[in-house]
Amino acid sequence: MTVRTAAASHVGRIRANNQDSGYAGTHLFVVADGMGGHAGGDVASALAIQAIAQTDARFDTAEEARDALEQALLTANGELAETVFEHPELTGMGTTVSGLVRVGERMALAHIGDSRVYLLRDGEFTQITKDHTFVQRLVDSGRITPEEAAVHPRRSVLMRVLGDVDISPEIDTDVLETMPGDRWLLCSDGLSGYVDDERIAEILTENADAEAAVDALIQASLDNGAPDNVTVLVVGVDDDESSGISSPIMVGSAAKPLSFRPVEEKRASKSLPQLLLHPLKPTPDPEDEHFEPESEGFLQELIAEDRRRKNRRRATWSVGLVLIISLIAAALTAGYQWTQTRFFVGEVDGRVAIFQGVQQNAGPIPLSSVYQETGIDLMALTPFSRNAVEQTISAVDLVDALAIIERLRREAER
Known part of the structure; x- marks a missing residue:
């Protein structure tokens, strides 16, 4: 049977630890991308997912689910702040969160950061969430294009995250319609930053099985260098209100025992094929992603x-x-000067003449001029010599051209 919903996470090609986390349950689907480097990104995403997972329940209305999901994110924010208070070495840790709760034919959404939610419906692929980054602000204001944002050196500076930076962060929420046949994609920027939307849509379309689609999407990111962690959730919508998952799935840091000990960052060296790849954006240092107050x-x-x-x-x-x-x-000047060292014999107004330059023209520009008119009547020459002059006779240099003229003069006088 085709699997409707699947989730997976990969550490990527550079990091030593996975700072992403994901959860796919009966009604709830959420992805989190931790920040704070080896000092706590994995802790932040894992704590957030474990707190938000309590929202995986049946709700009477989508609005009720939306409010509950938003409150779950705020609760997770409080838990992260408390954790930092108890473990000061984790100061500055935070996480993005993008989550969905299905209620019948509607989806409740809550989002903060630059992880993303996409929808594939009837072949049309749409980004549902908007990145909370400063470069997105520049795009919105028309100062840069989305293509420039993808390679901007400050693309990883976040304006909004969960963590110890804001007691009450602003969270985007919405209620969206869904229908059988829809496919929802939740992912960290380890996918969206290195695989373009067109390719993501192709992979989702080509793989009806959610597990195959998730594996193919992660592999596409790895093929493009994937220095960051990659987490992908694919959710298929059927007439059945459940996700088709027999038991909830946790991936990434949330699937492992929580540890507050810093992980020594050991970056994998990049092979030549990886260095030759051209992903959607250049390979950044893993610590580049950080928060700046809005x-x-x-x-x-x-x-x-x-x-x-x-x-x-x-x-x-x-x-x-x-x-x-x-x-x-300079090349044109040198070329023209070279042509002026060449000579040939031709005719002007029925008389033999010496030309300086070459027989060809550079478009409308002639590359030769009359150097000397000899006064030799062309009709006084033999038919063979007359035809040769009309076709032009090349000379090695001026001395050779004068010798040719002397032969023609003697011929004309006979």
Whole structure:
């Protein structure tokens, strides 16, 4: 039988520990991406998932499920703050969370951070959530394009997360319609950052079995370098309100015993094939992802930084363009000067003449000119010589051209 719902998590090719966590249950589906490096990203995502998993229950309405899911995220936020108070070495840890609760033909959603929820319906693939990152703010304001955001050096700076940074973080919530045949995808940015939406949609379409789809999506991320952890949940919607899972699935850090001891980060060395790959965004250091308070000051700093970067890029392109034009001009000048060392014999107004240059033209530009008119009448030559002059006679140099003229002159006088 085709599996409707599946979940899996992979540490990726660079990290030593998995800071992602995921949960797929009867009604609840959620993914979390921890931040804080080896000091607590795995703890943050695991604690959040374990707290939010209590929401895997039947609700009377989708609105009730939405409110419960939002409250579960806030409860998890409080637990993370308490954990940091008890373990100061975990200060700064946090996690993104994106979750769904199915209630009949509706989905309740709660989201914070840059993990994502997608929907595939009748061949149309749509991103449901919006990233809570500063580069997304730049995209929304029209300052950069989504393609520029994918490779922006500050793409991993988060504006909103669960953790010890905000007592009451703002959480996006919504209630969405769903129907049989829909496929929902929840993933950390280990997938969305390295595999483009078109390829993700292709994999979901090609693999009707959820387990096969999850495996193929993770493999696609690994094939593109996948320096970050990768967590993927695929949820298929059928007439049955359940997910089709016999028992809840926990993946990533949430599936392991919780440990507050820091993990020594041992990065795997990248092989040559990995270095030659071109993922959606360049391979970052795993610690690059971090939280910055949502402030106008930091946004303005980011805008100013972008402006400086664009000015440097523009200056680099300008210098490069000037160099290219200079090289082309130098090559053309050298080429033209070479042509002026060549000579040939031809005719002008029925008379023999010596030309300086070559017989060809560079488009509308002639590469030869009359060097000397000899006064030899073309009709005084034999038919063979006359035809040769009309077709032009190449000379090695000026001395050779003068010798050819002397032979033709003697021929004309006979």
